[in-house]
Amino acid sequence: MSLKSLGAKIFAKIVFNRIQKWATNPVETQQKVFEKLISEAKNTVLGKDHDFENITSFEDFAAKVPIRDYEELKPYVERVVSGEENILWPGKPLYFAKTSGTTSGAKYIPLTKESMPHHIEAARNAILCYIKETGKADFVDGKMIFLQGSPEMQEKNGIKVGRLSGIVAHYVPAYLQKNRLPSWETNCIEDWETKVDAIVEETKNENMSVISGIPSWVQMYFERLQKSSGKKVGDLFKNFNLFIYGGVNFEPYRAKFENLIGRKVDSIELFPASEGFFAFQDSQKEKGMLLLLNSGIFYEFVEATTFFDKNPKRLTIGEVEIGVNYVMIISTNAGLWAYNLGDTVQFTSTKPYRVIVSGRIKHFISAFGEHVIGKEVEEAMNKAISKFNFSITEFTVAPQITPSEENLPYHEWLVEFDNSPENLQKIAEFLDLEMQQQNSYYFDLIEGKVLQPLKITSLKKDSFQEFMKSEGKLGGQNKVPRLSNDRKIAVALIQIQPQN
Missing domain, CATH: 3.40.50.12780 (ANL, N-terminal domain)
Known part of the structure; x- marks a missing residue:
């Protein structure tokens, strides 16, 4: 030594x-x-x-x-x-x-x-x-x-x-x-x-x-x-x-x-x-x-579900609970x-x-009232990776509100796989069930036939690098949002795919 x-x-x-x-x-x-x-x-x-x-x-x-x-x-x-x-x-x-x-x-x-x-x-x-x-x-x-x-x-x-x-x-x-x-x-x-x-x-x-x-x-x-x-x-x-x-x-x-x-x-x-x-x-x-x-740093916490209310309750450290999604507020x-830092957190211990870090208060999907957050999609993906033994470079999720041919809307998972798995449909089905188990709002929308099950779009190699480069955000501290409530990122990623 x-x-x-x-x-x-x-x-x-x-x-x-x-x-x-x-x-x-x-x-x-x-x-x-x-x-x-x-x-x-x-x-x-x-x-x-x-x-x-x-x-x-x-x-x-x-x-x-x-x-x-x-x-x-x-x-x-x-x-x-x-x-x-x-x-x-x-x-x-x-x-x-x-x-x-x-x-x-x-x-x-x-x-x-x-x-x-x-x-x-x-x-x-x-x-x-x-x-x-x-x-x-x-x-x-x-x-x-x-x-x-x-x-x-x-x-x-x-x-x-x-x-x-x-x-x-x-x-x-x-x-x-x-x-x-x-x-x-x-x-x-x-x-x-x-x-x-x-x-x-x-x-x-x-x-x-x-x-x-x-x-x-x-x-x-x-x-x-x-x-x-x-x-x-x-x-x-x-x-x-x-x-x-x-x-x-x-x-x-x-x-x-x-x-x-x-x-x-x-x-x-x-x-x-x-x-x-x-x-x-x-x-x-x-x-x-x-x-x-x-x-x-002095911390305050506001429950994410009430954050956009007129006067949400502001909590200090002694008032928080394990497992609740909070927006973290700081004075420094x-x-x-x-x-408002913009990050949401959950306590695992007191x-x-x-x-x-469970996500960003502005990075969520609630196009239909489902309130999906970053932690949920990441946990679902982690379990799918473990079960089906594949690896990915990056992924993001966006709502598809106006699908073609009068189909029901859905969540689109845009994934850059290292090697695209043959069983994409089974992975999509697994991910969807995981999301339903984690998020009761999403479950109700699937059960009520408001949404159809999610779909995976497999992206070519280096898609996310190309996208970040086009945005002037390649490298450094820049990160791809895990999910969005609109299709700006999804559309940009799809546009750089090879045309059939």
Whole structure:
């Protein structure tokens, strides 16, 4: 055992014990975070506009501060972007994480000197919890790769602007720098396909032990590694035993990954976003990710089924229940207040509080009142993959409201298989039954002959890559929505298929 891995084990135990202190006192921990946030921001423009001076309880806060998404918070953000101080948080932010918005182009998410350390600490602590639980630490001696956006930044009124993953690249600890790949020059390549090819060349002869990134883009890296070397990834990287990912559910990709690697590897799931680092998988044995209650973020939760009501009930951490689909609302030390992140979560445990990401409040199918969410289609697909022993590259689901020849409408599953199975109809029937079992609304619509059973459309190889490239969203932190309530993505995917 090297000194580095021994040191990692000792540090892992210290950090684990610190986590236990706040994780076993969740309500008290969140109350302290809440009070500190209100106190720090009471003299900001938003704090004065919403009478933070007289907020003494969560009930006061909920009465004075409405839930907002980015569009509704934008007037304040624009003042920060223009260079004004003390608008959402004292002073100016250190950075803006620039992300693509859905309705108004670019979004500028502030990162402050108070919030930035938590992004770094959370990623580190996820690895340390893994070391503490498993006792495995030898990987710290190998090379690590983090597939991410370019670290190059621009400047806007004295504030640096970049992608979150690129900003984080500037904070890699010194003790990891010599282990870290790719090189700075390669990381700065903007074109994703060119970048992946360069990463393959830089890494294929290295002792890679940890690989991290969004599964769909890591899969592209693995495929090109295999093509370049003629070897399985696990044979090429004999000490590769830990995959760290976030952004999407890994389960639909797992079979494909195991085939590309040639064996199983441990994995750690993260829940990061530009708005904050919310959770990480703290155990290989338990389902869900530990919600980070002591990281400068105060959480509220609204049941997804009531979210669009006029005055939905806003719950704090001590009021949530296991298995309920909640929209997660955050207030942070980066200056976001009662902010609708857009993600929905479900709690898998309350001792400690662990969550899974169940979908997006705007990513659902309810064209007929079925309220289908991402978690449901992913669970159905995972079971089908297990039962019929196939693997996929990617999939998405959309409603077909106006089918031809006066047939009943249906849900269309657009799937890019690695090798298209012969028994597509049986897989479709299985998926449909799984959806009926999970979703009573969907069951009623099928039983009532409002919908016909779902249909699978098999897509050619690289369809999703072509689609993302056409949207200017190839690589980085971009993800394909798992489902949509309209047919924009479905139509675009179908249009790039070979014409009969």
